[in-house]
Amino acid sequence: MTYAARRPPLPVAERWFDVCEVGDGITRITEPHVHPYVRSNAWLICGSTGHLLVDTGLGVGRLADELAGLLDRPVIAVATHSHFDHFGGLGEFAERAAHRDDGAVIETAEDYVTLRAATYPAALVDEFEAAGEPVPDLLIDALPGSAFDLDGFRTPPVGITRWLADGDQIDLGDRSFLVLHSPGHSPGSICLWEARSGALVSGDVLVDGEPLLDQLPRSSPADFAGSLRQLADLPLRTVYGGHGPVFGRNRAHEIIADYLAGAST
Numbered sequence: 001m002t003y004a005a006r007r008p009p010l011p012v013a014e015r016w017f018d019v020c021e022v023g024d025g026i027t028r029i030t031e032p033h034v035h036p037y038v039r040s041n042a043w044l045i046c047g048s049t050g051h052l053l054v055d056t057g058l059g060v061g062r063l064a065d066e067l068a069g070l071l072d073r074p075v076i077a078v079a080t081h082s083h084f085d086h087f088g089g090l091g092e093f094a095e096r097a098a099h100r101d102d103g104a105v106i107e108t109a110e111d112y113v114t115l116r117a118a119t120y121p122a123a124l125v126d127e128f129e130a131a132g133e134p135v136p137d138l139l140i141d142a143l144p145g146s147a148f149d150l151d152g153f154r155t156p157p158v159g160i161t162r163w164l165a166d167g168d169q170i171d172l173g174d175r176s177f178l179v180l181h182s183p184g185h186s187p188g189s190i191c192l193w194e195a196r197s198g199a200l201v202s203g204d205v206l207v208d209g210e211p212l213l214d215q216l217p218r219s220s221p222a223d224f225a226g227s228l229r230q231l232a233d234l235p236l237r238t239v240y241g242g243h244g245p246v247f248g249r250n251r252a253h254e255i256i257a258d259y260l261a262g263a264s265t
Helices: 100-108 122-130 221-232 249-263
Strands: 018-023 026-030 042-046 051-054 075-078 095-099 162-164 169-171 176-181 190-194 199-203 238-241
Touching: 095 100, 100 162, 221 249, 238 249
Parallel strands: 051 075, 075 095, 095 162, 199 238
Antiparallel strands: 018 026, 026 042, 042 051, 169 176, 176 190, 190 199
């Protein structure tokens, strides 16, 4: 008897995404039925002439459909880096941006995922082991719809329409975000910085509540340390990480100091 035959069928979720406004025109989108290790934050930032969507989750549910009522202006969807839990839904949007150093992985879905342990790519198993996490049997505990193909799902490759580089600006009319190339977690990791508000959208470069992962395939601890030193110099007020809670300047400096102390030993 196969594993799939032994396991009871998954329920269909009433709603796949959790959407919550966190203030200052910023909305957080998460996937509560996704395993916590790969349950990333997506951030929708509203501007007067356009919207910025930072990261797009696993790609299991239809993010564009969920956000349809909020997307009343042109949208640029940005992948902060090339790990599958951050770019799965990127292809649902017409304008898609990322840093070129992670572009090949996104455009080929080299860092792809399947949802059953028996078919996980080796790189995913390596990630769980590097993070000290047990490898789960499934990455989801419900289905986004009754017709969803659990066994057939694989992170979709997606073409990038705009390549971002350090120092680029993303203009939303009354808001503007500066692209900061922040390698270490991956070669093409980026953060987005709004000087006016002191907001940093940090991807997986700076997160609270879990370790900063620098031992994954394509990670670089030396680059990670350099990127964090640069972020420490910013007049931060609020950090919107790729996982976990929103946090402030003091907590950001604690996380950075803890990492750099470990890196120097």
